[in-house]
Amino acid sequence: MARLVMKFGGTSVADLDRIRNVARHVKREVDAGHQVAVVVSAMSGKTNELVALCRGASILHDAREYDAVVASGEQVTSGLLAIALQAIGVDARSWQGWQLPIRTDGAHGAARIESIDGTRVIEQMEAGRVAVVAGFQGIGPDGRISTLGRGGSDTSAVAVAAAIRADRCDIYTDVDGVYTTDPRMVPKARRLDKVSFEEMLEMASLGSKVLQVRSVELAMVHGVRTFVRSSFEDPENPKTQPNGDPFGTLICDEDEIVEQEVVTGIAYSKDEAQISIRRVADQPGIAASVFVPLAEANINVDMIVQNVASNGAETDITFTVPAADYERAMKVIEDRKAEIGYLLLEGSTGVCKVSVIGVGMRSHAGVAAQAFKALAAKGINIRAITTSEIKISVLIEDVYTELAVRTLHSVYGLDKG
């Protein structure tokens, strides 16, 4: 007997047929003797529809009202799945965020979970009843419905798993796991059996949209073993790994991964824009004068590169922002020209960030050199480079994205089956 959290996203509950399919997945685990809590998203398209209604009512809208409106999507799915489970003889009940309760902070629209009371769910699970929890939502300190921001149901699932001390959190999605890179771009991409929390964090934040970043952070902090697996498998007889684990990708502690590859995956992030501020004074406070106004304008800055100034007096700062925020970001910097004190402002859209990720590179020299050499051999110019302990990112012109990803995927031996 194990205690499981099963999470199903929007496409897995898109209509009544898919909801019935989910119910069969749940029944399989219940029949195997497990205690089960399920976390569900809104039916696909529903959240967008509700968001559009809020925007239609007013462009600037009260985030608390937005939350009340948008959270209704998961409320509906949780009730429908409980009904579908009961219809096939599985005892179940729905739980809204405010009922458990799932307590969040007061940042309506993008709230963070602060605590979950798992007592009642555990009681009911022990009595043989499946808890169907509405994902993506909680209750704020003001006693009002809060939502976690898009993709928040993954976070709900991991948080519920931590609260009820689940043995495993299975994230059912429309892919069968985490891949070495985007399989739509690289047909030779391989499914990873295991990936460490740290690597997954880099992959998630770099645009592999399998899991929400916050959910991976939470899984890492609480040590929740999280499986990414397909909801399109036969609900009664899904494929399994030789060791009995689900067929999919286990996201787990690095220690659990015995044979660690040097490089685990290649991620990329398109639709970026690059902004370079030329010849700023190399003195304390300059970086703050650039990035504080950008943060205040709610512009998400990703890569930041600043080289050591050659003459000890002036330097260049380069950073990337989402292409959609490019014009706004340029204006913010132009408006502060006097304050920042730069000579020239340059920028361009149409760039892409490609990243090589792997915890193994901590103990292996030459990983970066290998990437640079391979890209050079293909004639791909590298505009900027940043690195962390387990990641190397390069900024390139975005027409070269596919070539760069395929080249790197191959050079690190990820093509091999």
Add this chain to the structure above:
Amino acid sequence: MARLVMKFGGTSVADLDRIRNVARHVKREVDAGHQVAVVVSAMSGKTNELVALCRGASILHDAREYDAVVASGEQVTSGLLAIALQAIGVDARSWQGWQLPIRTDGAHGAARIESIDGTRVIEQMEAGRVAVVAGFQGIGPDGRISTLGRGGSDTSAVAVAAAIRADRCDIYTDVDGVYTTDPRMVPKARRLDKVSFEEMLEMASLGSKVLQVRSVELAMVHGVRTFVRSSFEDPENPKTQPNGDPFGTLICDEDEIVEQEVVTGIAYSKDEAQISIRRVADQPGIAASVFVPLAEANINVDMIVQNVASNGAETDITFTVPAADYERAMKVIEDRKAEIGYLLLEGSTGVCKVSVIGVGMRSHAGVAAQAFKALAAKGINIRAITTSEIKISVLIEDVYTELAVRTLHSVYGLDKG
């Protein structure tokens, strides 16, 4: 300064344009210095859509899950209206049933309101903030969302009005008041300025679908002055009565109606079926043996007629049920033939009940005789008659409905302007 409850039904909040229109109605009252609480239904069509989803998930479904799913409709409207109000500078917030809370009994799917805590709404209204309350819902003794059954938002509105001691409860709808009869059938039908609670109860239960019966009961018990008025009036300049009251129909205590007409209105109820049980023993327990099984089968019996037995031994019982339940009702009675002990079971669909209503008839003799004479003059056969203190109902063949209604409307002087 008055304290008002304004209730808007599904067609009044059918889309964002209509919701913005509602917001203007509310702003008018706020600008006039009133304290306002608003009660809203789901956007029209929404509740049916959610009910269909529940039925699709399973024909037999847990009423508690049904409630969680269906209550989401009003949740969405309440949030959207709060946003629309804020957008035009009216301070407002939404309240879900569980937030006030509106406490109901545990009869999920058709719950009755037991109590409403108006404290917080009053506090906020006094601070100048409009409370937008999701209608049709509350929280049951089990801490789960409950719904009041179809049309329940009227009941929510009246109950909220009672809880916050409102001076008036305005029910905005797609008609501009209560009429002497159905204006689609009788062009000469006139809008009533006032109608007593008792009369409205008879009219509501007889198929004038303006207000839910339960809401009228509640208004009567708590003495809530309730106006039925049109949401299609100009929101900034709605028509008013000479005395400043809204243009519409005031449902109020009989005492408030100075010039009471003998007959206030003619109601009718089509799609009825009549069932007659011939020659049953005239002894205690017979009526129970007929109607208890029907109640258990959830069949709503309307008219019941039992005449005094002519020979003191056997009698006939006639009753009506909705045409949709006719086959089921006949089967229930057939299955219990031995138990009930009757000679013959007869029935027919295609009958209509026409009723003459008026509190004035309590003090006027001959009101019934006038009806029978008028119907006879038109050659309309009366199949059965029942009367209460303020109502006379006759059962007729339904092809004569329009003729009967027009005849009675005219004979009691309701045609006059």
